Amino acid sequence: MVQQQGLDRAFGALADETRRGILTRLGDGPATITELATPADMTLTGIRKHVDVLEAAGLVTTEKVGRVRQVRLGTERLDDAMAWISFYQRLWERRLDGLEAYFTLRNGASDGTKGTES
Amino acid sequence: MTELDTSETIGLRMTRQLPATPEEVFDAYTDAEQQKIWFSILDEEPGIVEIEVDLRVGGTQKAVWGPDRDTLFTEVQTFLEIDRPHRLVTESTGNDPSGQTMTTHVVVTFEPHDGGTLVTVEQTGFPTPEMRDFFETMAWVGAFDRIEAYLTRR
Incomplete structure (x- = not known):
């Protein structure tokens, strides 16, 4: 059941259009928070919140590289x-x-x- | 024909034309002894296949298969509706070798067609409405392809 709950969370995270947009963008390769915010016309804080939801759902992973945060698709x-x-x-x-x-x-x-x- | 149905609900829809009457197909599909034969008829290597069937509403059909004892897949279907030889409705719970499970809804129909039987399998009922929304969103369909490509070349 733990697995099923994980899937529920993943699909809950996917119910948001902005978050699907982020995943679509990441399908082309990893990006920074700033790179994700530019086409979405959103603040860094807004994008960061969406990325947090996606990360909690296991759909993306993030890694701090210097002063930027690199986001990539989490495939699990x-x-x-x-x-x-x-x-x-x-x-x-x-x-x-x-x-x-x-x-x-x-x-x-x-x-x-x-x-x-x- | 196999397709991912993204128009109404997420699921699988498959059809196949078989050279036998609906009665024959329905019976072969539901009978344990016949299932043991056709379920592994195309396996090139002998593996494990166990089939148990209790064909009544509320009864279950259990299939266990895999290449060896350490790599077994299991599907348990509970019969919700039995209408020989037209239609069979079940709830299916699948278990993969890592112990994950998924429960879905399955409708199998058997229609007389072209001197034989057209079998249609429709499987729906994945976990949440969000999942359905997710697959319904056309914008997402393209993304799904790209992510699939990503997973494949990973």
Whole structure:
């Protein structure tokens, strides 16, 4: 359940347009708080608050480099969400592929006139 | 066909045309003995597959699979609606080898189509409304691609 709460927090953090904008920007590579604030037309304090929410949700990580704070995508939570979609996608592909092979083999076996074509 | 449905709710939607009647497909899909055969029919290496089915509303279907005992995936589906051979509604709880779990809603339909059966799987119900909003936001869809690319090349 801890994991699920973490995901909830991640998706709560993503409900805000500005924060999604920050993630989109970070998809192109790491940026400083100032670099994030410029296109968003926001104060450094405002951006810093959003970055704090994203960091608490595990969506970004920050690192102090000299006098600036470097922000980059934190992949753990995104990996979680992607991993679940991927988990189920593979499971359903396994089921549907398996059923298809099962009936195709059965049909081939019950219809002698079709021979052994693959 | 596999797609991430971003139009209404987050989820998976998959369809497949199968060469059998809806009754045959429904029974093969739900019967434990047949499942044991088709679930691993395409595995090139022998692995672990365990299937248990209690096909009644409130009953569960458990599937355990993986390459070995240390790497097992589990899915437990609780039957919410059983309408042979048309429709099956379940709540699915998945467990990956690291112990994480996720519960979602699954609707599988079996429709007569083109001399066989068209199977449609729709899986929805990810954790929060925020998650749905997140995937619904068109602005985000492009970002998702970019982040996926980022994760891939990491």
